[in-house]
Amino acid sequence: MEAFKCPSCGLTTWGNLKFCPHCGAALNVTCEACGYSLRYFMAVGMNFCPKCGGKMKTESKSKHHEKKS
Numbered sequence: 001m002e003a004f005k006c007p008s009c010g011l012t013t014w015g016n017l018k019f020c021p022h023c024g025a026a027l028n029v030t031c032e033a034c035g036y037s038l039r040y041f042m043a044v045g046m047n048f049c050p051k052c053g054g055k056m057k058t059e060s061k062s063k064h065h066e067k068k069s
């Protein structure tokens with residue numbers, strides 16, 4: 001199982017989590033243009049998408065994180 005540490009709080013997490021269950025930090029980095037996403041630890045220093053050259057950004061815990069219910 002894929003295990004890694006949260007970049008923010010250091011909690012060991014695993015699996016396909018998008019956000020740290022402890023501190024809410026984003027664990028994925030996503031291309032704004034094509035939607036390509038990587039685990040944050042694979043994207044260290046990666047500012048542009050390897051697929052389309054678009055800008056990569058951390059999926060942020062947007063303030064408008066609304067529940068779709």
Ligand SMILES: [Zn+2]
Binds near residue numbers: 025
């Ligand atoms: Zn965390």
Ligand SMILES: [Zn+2]
Binds near residue numbers: 033
């Ligand atoms: Zn892209």
